[in-house]
Amino acid sequence: MLNILSILIGVFALLLGLPAFLPLLGWAWWFILPVAAVGALVGQLSASRTGRNFNLLLMLIGVIRLSLGGGIF
Template sequence: MGLISLLWGIVAMICMVVALIPLLGWSNWFLIPFAAVGAIIAALGILFSSPGNRGRAKTGLVLNGIVILVGIVRLGIGGGVI
């Protein structure tokens, strides 16, 4: 699950960079739930993996968390609220 959450976080991060382009802020409405699912997968990966193998899941959790925070801030400043 750690690898899945890491890849999910990378895809979400790439989509976040695209969502920062003006007039594409509406895509944050889809990006925030996408990253939330990735964060849930990462949390499950942390929960069910051994202590030595949690690095990928923790990185996935951090990446998805950053995407969620940036998406909420972007929507909050009016960059996607229609």
């Protein structure tokens, strides 16, 4: 059950993150990363690793996007 909740949190973070790939909206990842971190924490409490890994991947993508934009763009 926690794995499904973690995946749902990850999908929510992904939906929030899609517009953040547009130029000048990269700052939105500062708000999306904590959502993905909560999803990874919930996924860590689960017996399965799928939700945790999905959220960790989203966090990695967000950090790369922030680094490319200098943390702002």
